[in-house]
Amino acid sequence: MNQRTIVVHRDVQADQKADAAAERERLGRRGTLVVNLLSSPGAGKTSLLEATARHFAGRRSMAVLVGDLETDRDARRLAPLVPVAQLTTGGACHLELPLVQRGLKALGDPVVDFLFIENVGNLVCPASHDLAEHLRVVLISTTEGDDKPGKYPKMFRTSQAMVITKLDLLPHVPFSVEAVTADAHLIQPQLKVLTNCALNGSGIASWCEFLEQQHQQQLAQYHEPAGNR
């Protein structure tokens, strides 16, 4: 009997990451900024998307892929406002790229300014899966603990922005915007922090302005003349 050890040293997710990079480039080249929204269940991802859709109505086009373990309840909320496809994971705790691609196909692969992926409510597993997003945004609501970032370091480390939601409840809950920001900045010092309330609309304009800036900055790389690349 022969025993051989083959040395590999390869990222277990290398293939998935390459697929995600290719999809990111394909969508980026045609002017679509892909935004992956992540949070605990109930932080307000769907409400933020409803407010975003109302703000962008008639000015910017968007589509939503919404991930849940079961039901199409979130998709039905968004359907009157924007093209939306529900991705049900059948119990799995996170979305993966093939599911996102299937959702895009179901929508007819639309050319939009923004493609939002509303991930499954979970701060752990979705952090490890690249869904071809250009921008990863983590939401935290004022009804959660302001010490959360330190408990879920990978999620906050891999995000570019943190949106603090349900700001209208701030006077009634023991939540400190300063404390959560400081905790998140230990993990990701470059994290952009935004606050808003989807119900009364405060902060929605600056959230959408941030999205517009990201659209311009992140997609600029695809518009450069070939000689400058």
Added chain:
Amino acid sequence: MHERSLIQSLLRQVEQIVATEGGGQVAEIRVQVGDLSGVEPLLFQMAFDDMVPAVFSSECQLALEMIPVTAVCSECEHQFEIVDFQFRCPACQTGSVQVIQGDKVKLISVTINSNNSIEGIAS
């Protein structure tokens, strides 16, 4: 519990390697799990034990090694280990640091037993 999905990717990679190497029995799969990979080692081992018999022999062992997070400072190029998930350069205090190790699950090596006469690489 996304460990199952990672084990699936791992086993697929190992299958490809075994095919390229001309077959054989997989005796050991050596893996490095970074502290920032989002993987819980116990759940990873449990998922492996549960899923490996469908692909390889249940004798196939998983050798798992945890790897601390290492970063390099973009300003002063100081290389350091991240402690308590605080991503700030201890030398110049900047927050602009790049993780260079410890954020992935990596397949390190595969040990294959075979009956053919190809001379083995020492393990």
